[in-house]
Amino acid sequence: MNTLRAPNSTEEFSQYYHLRWKILRQPWQQPEGSEQDQQEQSALHRMIVDEDNKVLAVGRLEKVTEQQGQIRYMAVDDNMQGQGLGQQIIRALEQQASMLGITEIVLNAREQALGFYEKLGYKMRGYSHTLFGDVKHYSMTKKIPVHAQDQLSKSQALQAIWHDTIPLSKAMNLQISYFDSLKLITRCDTDFNQNLHHTMFAGSIYTLATLTGWGWVYLTLHEQQDKGVALDGDIVLADANIRYHSPIKSLAYGQVVQADVSGNFDNLLQGKNARIKLTAHVYCGENIAATFNGSYFILPRE
Known part of the structure; x- marks a missing residue:
């Protein structure tokens, strides 16, 4: 049975970052460590693990302004694609954002992921940037309702x-x-x-x-x-x-x-x-x- 939660140990964060690197950086020959930035300590992290505590999917929420947050570094293990894990991570991060008073989520989606985010209610605002000279990203936003x-x-x-x-x-x-x-x-x-x-x-x-x-x-x-x-x-x-x-x-x-x-x-x-x-x-x-x-x-x- 899979569990969705935050990483809570050095070992779990190590696995969390490794999956992020494996999916988002390794295919473009980027070194381990390039999947992290200066916002890690102040961001909110969510992951899905199986019964053996293997990390299957990850995502991160960071604050942009007092009422705007950004979802970044979404990654799902190649063998677990199409099972709704990414959607579970997004929903969990949106819930956390709402509880913190954030009313809008922004993100930069890779071109092949646009349909996934659109199904979850995100609207495309236009071209954002190209990563590694190859991976096009597009800016997307979604309004988050007030919790409780x-x-x-x-x-x-x-x-x-x-x-x-x-x-x-x-x-x-x-x-x-x-x-x-x-x-x-x-x-x-x-x-x-x-x-x-x-x-x-x-x-x-x-x-x-x-x-x-x-x-x-x-x-x-x-x-x-x-x-x-x-x-x-x-x-x-x-x-x-x-x-x-x-x-x-x-x-x-x-x-x-x-x-x-x-x-x-x-x-x-x-x-x-x-x-x-x-x-x-x-x-x-x-x-x-x-x-x-x-x-x-x-x-x-x-």
């Missing part, structure tokens, strides 16, 4: 609160990309938040993580209200620490998942403070760049 549309109004309300009451969040262009009760993803303008090393400023990372955690508490509290539970309160950060693991150059986003949250709102029903503890991660591509542990109090309103 039913949560959009709550997300917009929360963003308005942030931008109206926390000037830094507005300057950072902090946005909610996705929320479905199990996961919250936020993002900000990585280019604006750069330091002198052209990586994301530590203070901006801390702000992104703090407000991602605050946002989780806000949205889950309002979900309880939607169910008819009379809960309300002011959310404050009581205690926090953050650990920075690696620099962020692009595609930065914050994330909280339900499995990393403890506590509940029950005390509010008795007019007492409620407490929520959680872990928020800030990612650069597939990699966790910072880990934030925070404790939030919800203070009942009189």
Whole structure:
């Protein structure tokens, strides 16, 4: 049985890149290593492996602008052509793009792949370039729908609160990309938040993580209200620490998942403070760049 996921070890990335090279570079006598570029660490990668963990298909998503992403390096093993693996990779990358607030995908398709992408909804915009003096590429685009549309109004309300009451969040262009009760993803303008090393400023990372955690508490509290539970309160950060693991150059986003949250709102029903503890991660591509542990109090309103 085949599995679609991200590579998660040095060995898996080695196999992932080897298939990319074998399909996209070797036929034109290009050396191994030529299939990689400077965006690998900040991009999102997906692959399909069989039951023996052999890599069968690969693809990559990178950020172009805050709302535009690019799919690159699509490759399927020669022996697995025509089995829908490429389509599965594309769909997975589109889903990730939508969850990160990307609303348009661009790509450069080889001439023989134009029909494949057109069937998936991509529109050709014209000639792009010729690779190795032989392989013609054409520019294609596709609009991506907003993910979790039913949560959009709550997300917009929360963003308005942030931008109206926390000037830094507005300057950072902090946005909610996705929320479905199990996961919250936020993002900000990585280019604006750069330091002198052209990586994301530590203070901006801390702000992104703090407000991602605050946002989780806000949205889950309002979900309880939607169910008819009379809960309300002011959310404050009581205690926090953050650990920075690696620099962020692009595609930065914050994330909280339900499995990393403890506590509940029950005390509010008795007019007492409620407490929520959680872990928020800030990612650069597939990699966790910072880990934030925070404790939030919800203070009942009189």
